Amino acid sequence: MCGIVGLFLKKKELEPDLGRHLSRMLAVLSDRGPDSAGFAVYSQPEEGIIKLTLRGPKAYDWAELKQKLTEKTGLSANIDARDTHAVLSCHPDTSNDVRAALHCTAPEVSVAGSGFSMEIYKEVGRPETVTKRFALETMGGSHGVGHTRMATESAVTTKGAHPFTSGPDQCLVHNGSLSNHNSVRRDLVRQGLKFETDNDTEVAAAFLTAEMNKGLNLGEALERSLSELDGFYTFVVGTASGFGVLRDPIACKPAVMAETNDYVAFGSEYRAVAVLPDIETAHLWEPEPARVYFWERSA
Helix, strand or coil, X not given: CCEEXXXXXXXXXXXXXXXXXXXXXXXXXXXXCECEEEEEEECCCCCCCEEEEEECCCCCCHHHHHHHHHHHHCCCXXXXXECCEEEEEECHHHHHHHHHHHHHHCCCCEEEEXXXXXXXXXXXXXXXXXXXXXXXXXXXXXXXXXXXXXXXXXXXXXXXXXXXXXXXXXXXXXXXXXXXXXXXXXXXXXXXXXXXXXXXXXXXXXXXXXXXXXXXXXXXXXXXXXXXXXXXXXXEEECCCEEEEEXXXXXXXXXXXXXXXXXXXXXXXXXHHCCCCCHHHCEEECCCCCCCEEEECCC
């Protein structure tokens, strides 16, 4: 079943409230996905800084990891810990060296996502519990997407929770089920892509990456998914500049959009957007099947 949300703030002065709104939207949809939850938050990038969101074991010693990386690489990297996750900030030119050092010195730590704007957090547990663990309410940003999972295609694990990353500053959350994900996965493996889970959403995210590697933009890659991915699905995709929505041609999965002068919001059900300010004056509509929608902040 699952629940997905997205929120795009049109005004910079509203950014401190992003996490507070997003956490309420996710909590409302807890009954659609009590197994696990996750979210991606996008904030203004810092010049000369790329962020790697790391995922480690429970009660992990992130300070010790920082010391190990410094000793291994001699590079300066800041680590901001949030429970089982941490955001490692470093210079883009050193990120490959940092990743290599992580692989050698801390194989128990994985990279959940990377980008100049994006941070990804996800864990097993009810959505309201997960958002509190990572203090989502305190996070600011321009936009974000989130997911509440009811597992159908793979085991209930942190790795199997959404969002799945589909490239730097890009991520995907999904409600539905892909019927041909195993055959698509085999094709993508032959193209050199790697997978951590049996989750069908990870296949969708990798498909977008593969299509963009061929020179397509994200919108074109989403259009391609309409002919190549079989099943019932609603996708919400986060990018550095905004977020997009796509429903399959039959569009049996519920979806609602809301727009005011301050924001654009997506929810699997109306109750997810009903918690937002001024919803009574918002323009409400159901996104059309097989149509790609994008909302982006101008450069």
